[in-house]
Amino acid sequence: MKFFAKHLALASLSMLALTGMAAAATVTVTEPFSRATAPMAKVGAAFLTLALDQGEDKLLSASSPAAEKAELHNHVMENGVAQMRSVAAIPLVAGTPVQLQPGGLHIMLIGLKQQLKAGDAVPLTLNFEKAGAVSVSVPVKGPGARPATGADQGGHNGHQH
Template sequence: MKNLITAGALALALSTIATLIPNTVAMAADMGAMHKAGGITIHNPWARATPGRPRNGGAYLTIKGGASGDELTSVESTVAKKTQLHDHTNENGVMKMRQVKSIMVPAGGIAMLKPGGHHVMLMKLKHALKKGESFPLTLHFAKAGKVTVEVKVMSVGAMDAGKGAAHGDHGGHVSHGADGKMKMKQ
């Protein structure tokens, strides 16, 4: 009986490992997507899938600065009618999303565009973003100029190192204030 339980536990462990290895390898390949331009390096451009009839979506990536700093000044994409740079801030326990004019990329440092922080807002999506697809995103930098990257669409619940509301319909979206800022529930 003891050998049977041990064999069963071993089989379960091996099947779990066999399932995880291909997913880990695929994830590492996706995480390794890299683009270089004008001294900066752009890593892992990705977005969440947006099921149903989504109005909005988000795109995320990591930008590593070169010898001198740079500034991401605007973005554009063919998948949305309007594309903006956004940030989340916590004001008195309420998450607020707001458009920002630019995102600084420090010399030799990193600017992370991630859920719950700076990100690319894809507004008025022309169609749902489907897992496994990709789309072009053009980034405009003050020094490096125009850089187009391919954004890989991940699963609906995909998360990077940060934490935040889903973008399909702004997750816990409550309303837009008179100042145009979105007020989010935590």
């Protein structure tokens, strides 16, 4: 009987441990792009769409070897003038994609180490509160590029973590 009770207790503990190990949420990144910059430009931007499959998470920061630093930014209207402001984090909720796009939320690349040229790709690491680091290759498009829409994903299927 002791043998049975001991194994039943171990099995119960194992089940409790497994229930605590629920699958982590997956962040999907689609439609990444950046715009080409002038030869001596010191700033650029990255745009993309973020989606979460379950729960909640936050994009806390970003980094890229192409720039000295990367910051999360948003455009806000202040006294009738659009102003760019740094944001501490970008919240994500499952089922509600967040589009980082020109004129809205975006990732500012500050202190560019070289010109961003159409046809190049910028490596970018996104750091999430729960999902951790997600690496993305961001294609550089022409200066007036806009996000792809609908089924056109710009030739880039979702990157996941």
